[in-house]
Amino acid sequence: MSSKDDPIYVVRPNLPPFEEFTRAVKTAWDRRWLTNGGALHQELETALEKRFGGLQVSLFNNATIGLMAACAALDLKGEVITTPFSFIATAHSLLWNSLTPVFVDIDPHSLNIDPAKVEAAITDKTSAIMAVHCYGHPCDVEAIEAIAKKHNLKVIYDAAHAFDLECHCGNILQHGDISVLSFHATKVFNTFEGGAIVCKDPALKTRIEQFKNFGIVDDEHIGQTGLNGKMSEAHAAMGLAQLPHMDEYRKGRARVDALYRCELADVKGIKLLHSGAKTPNYAYFPVLITDECPISRDALYDLLKDHNIIARRYFYPLISDFPMYQALPSSAPDNLPIAQKASSQILCLPIYPDLSEAEQMRVINVIKEAS
Ligand code: T4K
DSSP, X not given: OOXXXXXXESOXXXXXXXXXXXXXXXXXXXXXXXXXXXXXXXXXXXHHHHHTTTOXXXXXXXXXXXXXXXXXXXXXXXXXXXXXXXXXXXXXXXXTTTOEEEEOOBOTXXXXXXXXXXXXXXXXXXXXXXXXXXXXXOOOHHHHHHHHXXXXXXXXXXXXXXXXXXXXXXXXXXXXXXXXXXXXXXXXXOOSSOEEEEESOHHHHHHXXXXXXXXXXXXXXXXXXOOBOOOOHHHHHHHHHHGGGHHHHHHHHHHHHHHHHHHHTTOTTEEEOOOOOSBOOOOOEEEEEOTTSSSOHHHHHHHHHHTTXXXXXXXXXOGGGSHHHHXXXXXXXXXXXXXXXXXXXXXXXXXXXXXXXXXXXXXXXXXXXXX
C-alpha cells in the first residue's frame, strides 16, 4: 500500500512474480553453467527471434556495448550523422569507435532526427546514420532508408526505447542494417541490465557474436579487437520470466497513457506528444512545457520534486552541449534550434504498468494547479 507521500519515479522496473525468476535461474544453478552462451541465453535469444518475426538476435550485457559493437561490425569510418536529442550513450558509442558524430536537428513533432537535415549534412566522409526511436516514437524509417540507399550509407537504429514497437509496416526492428535494444531495468522489457543487437544478415550476426566474445573466432584465432559484451544466465533468466507478462505490462502503461491524455489535453501550455506508431509501446510519457504555460519547465520539475514526484528531463542537456561534443562544428546551437527548444521544454512524466490511478492523479493535480 503506498502512502500519499511515497516517491513516484519516472519509471519503475517491471517485475514478474519472484518465483518465476528463481525457477528459471535455478536451472542454470543445477547445470553449473552461468554465462558464455548457456542454455537460458540460447532460449531467450530464440524466443526473441520468434517474437521479432525471424530477425537475427544477438544478446548483450547492455545497449551501450551493443551500439559500440554495431559500429565495429559495420566497419564504420569517418563521420556518422546522428541526433543530439538522446541519451549520452548514443554518441559515446561513436567516440569509442573513433568516429566523428555530426549532429543534425530534429523534427518538431516526433523529436526524432529530421531526414531533410540528414541529407544536407552528408559529406564524402559520411559512412552511416545513427538514428534513435526516441521514447518509442518511430523515426521516419522510409525517408532515412531512401537517403541511405542514395548515398550508400549504413543505418543503425538506437532502438533502446523500441521494444515491441510497430510502425505501419510491422516491427520497427526490421529497418536499417542494425537495431540496438536496451533491456535496462528502466526499459519496457528488462533483464536487470541487458540489450540486444537485431539484424537481418546471419553473416553480420556472426561478426557481432565474435565481437561480443573478445573477437574470438575459435580457440586459435582472434578476428577483431572485440569486447566482453555477453549476457549472463541470470540476466537471461530474468528476460524469460518477463516475456509471458509483456501484454499485461503494455496494457498497464496504455492505461496510464490514456489517463494523462484525458486529464492534460486542455491544460494550457502542456503539449502532449503523439507516438505515430501503429502499435505504441508507451515506453515514456513526454510532454513539452511551452511558452504559454504560466510555470517554466524547470520550475514545474522542481515543484513536482517538492511533492516527491521524480519526473525527468530526458533529454536535457543536449548531447551536443556536453564537454566532449561541444567543440564539434555541428554542435553549434544555431545548427540545432529545434533540439535546443525541445530540450528546454521537455519533461517525462511517470509511467509504468503498476502506477496506480491515485498516484497518477497526484502527478496530474500538481501540474493542473501550477498551470
Ligand atoms: N540509447 C538510448 C536512447 C538510451 O535511452 C539508453 C539508456 C541507451 C542507449 C543505453 O542503454 P543501456 O546501456 O543502459 O542498456 C536511465 C538508464 O540507466 C538508461 O538505461 C536509460 N537509457 C536512460 C534514459 O535512463 P538514468 O541515469 O536516468 O537512470 P536512473 O538510475 O536515474 O533511473 C531512473 C528512475 O528509475 C529512477 O529515478 C528510479 C527508477 N529506478 C531505476 C533503477 C535503476 C528504479 O525504480 N529501479 C531501478 O532499478 O538513466
